[in-house]
Amino acid sequence: MTSSLLQTYNQYPLTITKGAGSYIWDATGKKYLDFYGGHAVCLIGHCPKPVVEAIKEQSEKLIFYSNVFATEPSQILAQKLKETLLPHDYKAYFTNSGSEANEAAIKIARKHTGRNQIISFQNSWHGRSISTLSVTGFKKQHSFSPNLLEHTHFAEFGSVESVKKFMNKETAAVILEPIQSIGGINKAKQRFYTELAEICKQNGTLLIFDEVQTGIGRTGDWWFCQTVGVTPDIITTAKGLASGLPISVVLIEESISFNVKKGDHATTFGGGPVVCAAAKATLDVITQEKDQADEKFQQISKNLLALPQVKKVKGKGMLIGIEIGIEANLVVDKCRELGLIIGTSAQKNTVRLMPPITISKEEITEFAKIFSQALTAL
Ligand SMILES: Cc1ncc(COP(=O)(O)O)c(C=O)c1O
Known part of the structure; x- marks a missing residue:
């Protein structure tokens, strides 16, 4: 169906229908870990x-x-x-x-x-x-x-x-x-x-x-x-x-x-x-x-810096940039395919993470696993 919405967005090919905590679901029922947070909006997760x-x-x-x-x-x-x-x-x-x-x-x-x-x-x-x-x-x-x-x-x-x-x-x-x-x-x-x-x-x-x-x-x-x-x-x-x-x-x-x-x-x-x-x-x-945001940054950084493709981890708390030796767009697409939503930035080789500050240790481990799989597959 042709959309009646004015086309000002370069939208990803999925429709989001549900969110809970650190996860969102698309119209096919596929679940995604959300480290993009609806563009830094879902600061304490979805539907708290x-x-x-x-x-x-x-x-x-x-x-x-x-x-x-x-x-x-x-x-x-x-x-x-x-x-x-x-x-x-x-x-x-x-x-x-x-x-x-x-x-x-x-x-x-x-x-x-x-x-x-x-x-x-x-x-x-x-x-x-x-x-x-x-x-x-x-x-x-x-x-x-x-x-x-x-x-x-x-x-x-x-x-x-x-x-x-x-x-x-x-x-x-x-x-x-x-x-x-x-x-x-x-x-x-x-x-x-x-x-x-x-x-x-x-x-x-x-x-x-x-x-x-x-x-x-x-x-x-x-x-x-x-x-x-x-x-x-x-x-x-x-x-x-x-x-x-x-x-x-x-x-x-x-x-x-x-x-x-x-x-x-x-x-x-x-x-x-x-x-x-x-x-x-x-x-x-x-x-x-909020007091745990820095500790969570350290945990995410530690996981990322163990990956050979990661050059630098930047930012503070739950506002994070990852410099990689691969074009960010490709990483974002591969992560989405594997069930993880992350963002790009104006820098071609920097991906952005804006997860909720309520993210758990287990979810950080899950993120690191999918992110590593995505980099290996590219
Ligand atoms: C730092 C900063 N200031 C201002 C804005 C504009 O906010 P809005 O899109 O709600 O008008 C944004 C949007 O991304 C932003 O990141």
């Missing part, structure tokens, strides 16, 4: 029971009401997110996708500073709206004439010297994906994060950490900025926050939040009761699980 319960309970009480009235779940979630960032104070603004969160972050930075210029990084990904494309560091995406392109400079990721070349009194914000995920799981040296924060402060430029993939426990701490000891002015996150329901959040450091006035920004669906209840239940599970 506490989240399903929270959705059921909230949807029987109130599915939606406009932000012109207060609803309880968004207040509770904002408080919970604030607690993850203590001792620093942040205010939460809920939106629906990573792009929208970054869009709002740029808007707030421009208003706060009264400046227009943005510094971003080559190979970064910040979204597909027309403004967030402007700050996404892939030239291919700039063919859509993104509106802020003339106000954006792309520095070299990991180089403070490169940032300094572009920074001046017109620089409103630096937007950083602290571990570049789509770019191939690129992490910078500790010094880069610290010095970047320092030069932003000296210049009155806001530092935006796009933690859409690194945040809410995936990389071990609640936030990657905490791992590197930096306090960004604005943090954005999305992906796994509500275990698959659409939500994102802009967290704005309190002193900056005072400059955002009533009427400056709005959204119809952002902060709806059901997504917020799902997110609160997700955060409760993450609280129990």
Whole structure:
């Protein structure tokens, strides 16, 4: 049958019908171990029971009401997110996708500073709206004439010297994906994060950490900025926050939040009761699980580095890149054939793993076995 969907995706030849924990099933009943996590969304696995319960309970009480009235779940979630960032104070603004969160972050930075210029990084990904494309560091995406392109400079990721070349009194914000995920799981040296924060402060430029993939426990701490000891002015996150329901959040450091006035920004669906209840239940599970993310990374790394085809294992926690001597596409296809879902990246020879932080030791062993079989078969 010809699909009635607009064909913007290069889809794999299977239809997913069911998910539970670390596994998904296709329409033929075939089971797959999911180390792709629905593109980093299923952070605590598929259909986690506490989240399903929270959705059921909230949807029987109130599915939606406009932000012109207060609803309880968004207040509770904002408080919970604030607690993850203590001792620093942040205010939460809920939106629906990573792009929208970054869009709002740029808007707030421009208003706060009264400046227009943005510094971003080559190979970064910040979204597909027309403004967030402007700050996404892939030239291919700039063919859509993104509106802020003339106000954006792309520095070299990991180089403070490169940032300094572009920074001046017109620089409103630096937007950083602290571990570049789509770019191939690129992490910078500790010094880069610290010095970047320092030069932003000296210049009155806001530092935006796009933690859409690194945040809410995936990389071990609640936030990657905490791992590197930096306090960004604005943090954005999305992906796994509500275990698959659409939500994102802009967290704005309190002193900056005072400059955002009533009427400056709005959204119809952002902060709806059901997504917020799902997110609160997700955060409760993450609280129990996140401390094991680094240990699980070590276990996965150890298994991978024992394979002769693996050159390097990169990343942190459950955001992992594997450099191999084979084209990543071929590995992804072979793994899928053998019952394992993994992802590609912008780097031809790097595959990406974004498994749930709830992954078990046995599932890691199963992953290593299938991955090794796939490499041997190629
Ligand atoms: C780091 C990062 N920022 C922003 C986005 C955009 O998020 P969304 O697709 O929800 O708009 C993505 C999407 O993959 C991302 O990885």
